Amino acid sequence: MTIHEFLASPADAARREGPNTKIVMSSRIRLARNIKGAAFPGWAKKAERIKTLEIVRPAIESLTQMEDCFSEKMDNLTLLDKNILVERHLISREHAAKNAGSGLVVNRDETLCVMINEEDHLRMQALRPGLQLKQAWQAIDTADSRLERRLDYAFSPELGYLTACPTNLGTGIRVSAMLHLPGLVLSEQINQIIQAVNKLGLAVRGLYGEGTEALGNVFQVSNQMTLGEVEQDIVERLNKVVLQIMEHEENARGSLLEKKPKTVYNHIGRAYGILANAHSISSKETMNLLSLMRLGVDLTLFPDLDRALVDELFIVTQPNHLQKRFSDKLTAEERDLLRADMLRERLRGVSRPRPKPAAPAASEKTT
Amino acid sequence: MLRGGVEFICLLHGRRADKALKGMLCCICKEKEAKVHLTQIVGEKMQKVDLCEGCAAQKGVNDPAGFSLADLLLGLGASQEMEQASGGGEVKCPNCGFTQADFKKAGRLGCSECYRAFSEGLEGLLKTMHKGTRHVGKVPQSQLQARELADRLKSLQKKLDKAVSDENFEQAALMRDEIKTTREKLSELTTT
Numbered sequence: 001m002t003i004h005e006f007l008a009s010p011a012d013a014a015r016r017e018g019p020n021t022k023i024v025m026s027s028r029i030r031l032a033r034n035i036k037g038a039a040f041p042g043w044a045k046k047a048e049r050i051k052t053l054e055i056v057r058p059a060i061e062s063l064t065q066m067e068d069c070f071s072e073k074m075d076n077l078t079l080l081d082k083n084i085l086v087e088r089h090l091i092s093r094e095h096a097a098k099n100a101g102s103g104l105v106v107n108r109d110e111t112l113c114v115m116i117n118e119e120d121h122l123r124m125q126a127l128r129p130g131l132q133l134k135q136a137w138q139a140i141d142t143a144d145s146r147l148e149r150r151l152d153y154a155f156s157p158e159l160g161y162l163t164a165c166p167t168n169l170g171t172g173i174r175v176s177a178m179l180h181l182p183g184l185v186l187s188e189q190i191n192q193i194i195q196a197v198n199k200l201g202l203a204v205r206g207l208y209g210e211g212t213e214a215l216g217n218v219f220q221v222s223n224q225m226t227l228g229e230v231e232q233d234i235v236e237r238l239n240k241v242v243l244q245i246m247e248h249e250e251n252a253r254g255s256l257l258e259k260k261p262k263t264v265y266n267h268i269g270r271a272y273g274i275l276a277n278a279h280s281i282s283s284k285e286t287m288n289l290l291s292l293m294r295l296g297v298d299l300t301l302f303p304d305l306d307r308a309l310v311d312e313l314f315i316v317t318q319p320n321h322l323q324k325r326f327s328d329k330l331t332a333e334e335r336d337l338l339r340a341d342m343l344r345e346r347l348r349g350v351s352r353p354r355p356k357p358a359a360p361a362a363s364e365k366t367t
Numbered sequence: 368m369l370r371g372g373v374e375f376i377c378l379l380h381g382r383r384a385d386k387a388l389k390g391m392l393c394c395i396c397k398e399k400e401a402k403v404h405l406t407q408i409v410g411e412k413m414q415k416v417d418l419c420e421g422c423a424a425q426k427g428v429n430d431p432a433g434f435s436l437a438d439l440l441l442g443l444g445a446s447q448e449m450e451q452a453s454g455g456g457e458v459k460c461p462n463c464g465f466t467q468a469d470f471k472k473a474g475r476l477g478c479s480e481c482y483r484a485f486s487e488g489l490e491g492l493l494k495t496m497h498k499g500t501r502h503v504g505k506v507p508q509s510q511l512q513a514r515e516l517a518d519r520l521k522s523l524q525k526k527l528d529k530a531v532s533d534e535n536f537e538q539a540a541l542m543r544d545e546i547k548t549t550r551e552k553l554s555e556l557t558t559t
Contacts, residue, residue, distance in 0.1 A: 035479075039477055039478045042475050148508060148509070154478075156479075157514070159502055164476060165475050169502075228501060229499070
C-alpha cells in the first residue's frame with residue numbers, strides 16, 4: 001500500500017474535530033528517545049543507522065496502537081511523498097530530507113506517528129484535533145511505556161532521557177498546539193502575545209515548526225525547556241497558556257467587530273473575492289486568504305460554507321498536494337494557475353459573505 | 368554584548384507576523400528597521416535584541432560560518448565554555464569518538480555516552496537552557512526496578528553488619544545469600 005492510499009483523504013482529514021477546533025487546529029506531543037550506546041543519527045554511519053532502524057521499527061510496529069499502520073523506510077518514499085507528509089504535519093522537514101537508515105511508522109487514524117532516525121533514534125508523536133493535550137500525553141506515555149520493554153533507552157538518573165541535542169534532554173518532551181489567530185493579527189496584538197508567551201519560556205513558531213513562517217495566521221506554541229520539570233506540569237502549563245491565548249483571540253475578534261466591523265468585513269470580502277475569482281494565485285496568498293475565510297465562517301458570514309471545506313482547501317492547495325493531482329511536473333507558475341482553477345471550482349457554490357445588518361457603526365454606509 | 372543562552376530565535380517573516388514586528392528599530396544603530404529578533408535569557412533576566420540586517424551581519428548573526436551552530440542553538444559562548452571546561456585539551460567520547468570540535472560544528476552530541484565525556488562543559492549550558500539540571504520526570508520501569516534493588520541492597524548490607532556485630536551468624540548467612548541474589552538481579556538489569 002502506498003502512503004497516499006493509506007492517508008486519510010484531505011476532505012476526511014479536514015473533517016476531524018476536537019474541543020475548541022475553532023481556534024486550536026491541533027494538539028501534539030512529541031517524545032525524543034534514543035538507544036543506549038548507539039551513535040545518534042547525525043553522527044552514526046549509514047550501516048549503524050540501518051542497524052538501529054532494524055531494531056526500532058519492529059518494536060514500534062508491535063504496539064497495539066500501531067495494529068493497522070503504514071511503516072516504511074525513508075529511501076522507499078519519493079520526494080513528493082515525503083513533502084506531502086510534511087504538508088500533513090506528520091513528519092518534519094528535516095525528516096523529509098532523510099534517506100537510507102531512516103523510517104516512518106504512522107497508524108491508521110494518524111494519531112500516532114513515529115519518525116525513526118530523525119535527529120534522535122525515535123521521535124514519536126501523538127496527534128489530536130482541537131485542544132486535547134492531556135489525551136495526547138496519555139497516548140504517547142502509554143506507547144512509550146510499551147516501547148521501553150523492548151528497547152534499551154539511553155537514560156541517566158540525573159539527566160533523564162539522553163538526546164542528540166541538549167535542548168531536548170530530560171523528558172525529551174515537546175508539547176505543542178497549532179493555533180489559528182487571525183483576530184490577534186488583524187488587531188496587531190500578536191507581537192505582544194508572542195512576547196508574553198516567550199517570557200513564560202515557551203516558543204511561538206510558524207506553520208511548519210522551527211524557523212518557518214507564520215502562514216495563514218497559524219502559530220505553533222510549544223515548550224522549550226525539557227529538563228527539571230515533570231511532563232504533566234509542562235502539559236498543564238501549556239494547556240493553561242493556550243486557554244489564555246484562546247480568550248485573547250476571542251476578545252480580539254469581539255472588539256474588532258465592535259470597533260472596526262468594516263475593516264473585518266473588508267478583509268473577509270476581499271479574501272472571498274480573490275479566492276473565488278482569481279486565475280493565478282500563490283500558495284502563500286491562498287493560505288493567508290483562506291485564514292480570513294475561516295474567520296468569516298467563525299463569524300457566521302458564510303451560512304453555506306463549512307469550516308471543513310476551508311480546512312480541506314488549506315491542505316489541497318499546498319504545492320505538493322497540488323502536484324500530486326497531476327502527473328506532469330508542474331512549475332510554480334503552472335501550479336498557481338491550477339490552484340486558482342481549483343479554488344474557483346470549489347468555492348463556486350459559496351455565496352458571498354453577508355455581514356449582519358445590525359452594524360452598530362451607523363455612520364458607515366451600506367449599499 | 369551577546370552572551371548567555373539564546374532562548375528563542377524569532378524568525379517570523381510572514382506578511383502578518385512581519386506587520387506585527389514592523390516599525391521596531393535596530394537597537395544598535397537605532398536607525399534602520401529591525402529584521403532579526405533575538406530573545407535571550409541570561410540567568411533570571413531576559414534580554415531582547417532587535418537588529419537590522421546590517422548590524423546583524425556585522426555581529427555575525429546572519430553569517431552561518433562566523434556564528435557557530437552550537438552558539439546559535441545552545442547559547443552564545445557555548446563553544447567557548449566547552450573549550451574552557453576541557454582545559455584546552457581535546458576531549459573525545461570513548462564510545463563514539465565524537466570531539467568537542469564536532470560539537471561546535473554540529474550543535475549536537477555523538478551518542479548517549481557523550482553526556483558523560485563532556486559532562487563538565489555541559490553543566491553550565493544546561494543551566495542556561497533548562498528549568499533545572501536534574502531530571503524529575505518519567506523514569507523507565509527497568510530503571511525504577513534497579514533503583515528499588517539498589518535500595519534493598521543497602522538495607523540488606525546494614526542488616527548483615529548488625530547480624531555480624533551481634534554474632535548472629537545464622538542471620539548473617541541468610542543476609543549474605545540474599546545480598547548475593549539481589550546483586551545478581553541488579554547486574555542482570557543493568558547489563559541488558
